[in-house]
Amino acid sequence: MSYVTDRKRVSGLGSARSGTTHHWHQTVLSAALVILVPLFLLTFGAALGEPWPEVVAYYSRPFPALVAALTLTVGWIHFAKGVQMLIEDYVRGFARKALIVATTCFSYAAALACVFAVARLAL
């Protein structure tokens, strides 16, 4: 027989689990993306399809480089948190934990790869 009270057993098992921090982070990141996404579409759209020397010259300018670095980092972190919500809704047990660890690591790796690439192009 378990000595844990019913109240303690179910505490934290609601759909939110850990309060509203996750939702608030998504709110902040999404507000940033409302500004960044149109700017990124305009700058990236101008560079895509151009030959390599033009692309390097374009992204050595501070504005396109900063927009790309910001959009891709904020975007990938927003993705990591969003896909975590998807996994929490549909996957249970160990697979849930493993998938959240994998997708979070993957998203942060992609974000930092973008920072490295843009920095190398810009400098």
Place this chain on the structure above:
Amino acid sequence: MADVNRGDRPLSPHLQVYRPQITSVTSILTRLTGNALIVGGLMVTWWFLAAAAGPDAFATADGVLTSWFGKLVFLGSIWALWYHTLAGIRHLIWDAGYMLELEISEKSGWAIVIGSVVLAVLTVVVL
């Protein structure tokens, strides 16, 4: 005790028992577009890494991204990005406590569906 019948409880009604409504369809599309953007996101990430690596790697990545397959993915991604952005703005407005009435939510649902198509077409035309 509260432990009675654990693991053998009825499921709450889900997608299959409801008639599709604009509010539920826009919600499902928000999740779908957000997660599907992983494909476009990876392609853009690859393009930047390849550009940083040098002209040969760039030629490979650029070749794939500007092929018919790449263009198809980008076309879908541009619409998904605009849809997810508009849906996100709708969520920010809801979180602030506005436009939550059912009738207005149905109207804003149609607005983001139509708006996203218009913005996607504009983006393709301009760029």
